[in-house]
Amino acid sequence: MKTNDLLRTIKNFIDTDKREQISKYESLKRLMKKLKTKQNILKEKVKNETDINAKKGLEEKMKVLKAQRKKGLKLLKELKNEI
Helix, strand or coil: CCHHHHHHHHHHHHHHHHHHHHHHHHHHHHHHHHHHHHHHHHHHHHHHCCCHHHHHHHHHHHHHHHHHHHHHHHHHHHHHHHC
């Protein structure tokens, strides 16, 4: 294999890796938006809920969503720095 062919092969491999990272970044970004809307909906439900037990359950779900979003945002920042 000639040098140009090797360089082209390496470039294709690197470009593929970068495309995969961009794809992961975009899908994670969409997922984070969905989690944000779910969190906002739960926040409204907690405000409107009068039953204490149901309110505690909704607050637990909100804590889980908040933790998931926190992890996702951290990963999103890492992916953005790599791209």
